[in-house]
Amino acid sequence: MAIDYDKLVNWKFDPIEQHYTSKDSILYALGVGVSMDPLDMDQLRFTYEEDQLALPTMAVVLAYPGFFLKQPEFGVDWVKILHGEQGIQIHKPLPAAGHVVGENRITEIIDKGEGKGALIFSERKVYDKPTGDLLCTLTSTTFARGDGGFGGPKIEAPKPHAVPDREPDSVVELPTLPQAALIYRLSGDFNPLHADPRVAEAAGFKAPILHGLATLGAAGHAILKDACGYNPDRFASLRLRFTSPVYPGETIVTEIWKDGQDVSFRSRVKERDVVVLNNGHAVVK
Template structure:
């Protein structure tokens, strides 16, 4: 069971990540870039002469791993799912170097017995050599099995409002059946995404795609449609995960342009299920 004071003070390890161009290429491939070998706009994200990091790669840099699995957190890790994700990119990510991620728990919300708990955390990624801040990543973890521990019922982070009317732009990006196995190589080793038995215990028919892989696919869509694949134009991206994606499904990103950026959501084409909602994008 969660003990609020203990979890708020939990010492999430500070992590140093040595980044090589091969790591950048692996991440980009793991979120689906390179599936069209003739698309020259994607080539710099997979080809080493001018390799570029996708903004969403920040979520795997300085990543402390699936730390809620540690027994001392008190979290029922089998029932944990990703709730919300926010990324602020302070400057384009380097394609090589040593980066440091510092993570802390910033809040816990008890939704009540049988309703789960929300765990808010923040990670700041810096360049070790210069100390320069590169990205700030905020995450909401939905601990489905941990409500009713006697914690505070709020405050709950307010989501970005859903847009009205038909989207101005839609883009379909396919995922591959083995994509979760590739994405795990970025350091997210939650067995929910590869072990059918663990997935079944969590209530899923099969291993599901990492929420952060879905995040990367949607980031790709925003980079393509709004930024012309230029990481320097990317400022911020927030979203809420509404439903899981199964590897092999097609993710359709729907975009409404607005001053300073856009609102967006995403759905799985094959099941017509919204998988990402309340999306906010802002230019740098």
């Protein structure tokens, strides 16, 4: 089995429509650890329906196309794929409840060579259905570990953002709940790896791991808190690379460097001193 480059890169996705409610936005915020202190009024704006706001990082769960790479006609060895990078660009603040439509496409597939895997780049644009306004653009890089050498382009992949070689300007520690993955999965990612200890053990983990996009949400929370004063209107974009899994209940420590509107960051797990997100770059207004 090998990747069918022409079929995958030219695949026409059906638009994905989604109605989401205030409750969905609250559930997402709780899933990424907002309101661990229920008396924090800044965080309560995202987890209580009065004057409610939506987290900018909730964009990643809107109009999600599902695990499409599992389709056999694409020829992807889906068991060996990893989520490598994720980007979010916010064009208009997300409403706390709404009706959206997502348009998905594959933008490129890079063949790293036999035994070296392949990189699959995808893009999702999410529009407000009633007005047609573009709300956000999501970009994702999937590392297909078992698919190198299929005869596709061997162009150089974009270089990741380098965090500054100096002490961070600030550090934000955010705990996660032991049941964080069980909450986050209710936002749409039902992979049993994040819930069933037997599946996690078979995959080589000591316990179910937190969704990578939930870890992204914790880092996004740190940026929103430290660089935006909890004002989502100031959050313009974010991009990062996933480097290691998090176990629910661990503490995510995000180091932040500020250079005007450019914010660099990386996140590590306090308990194991392991970098879990790297090469982070955000733009704030």
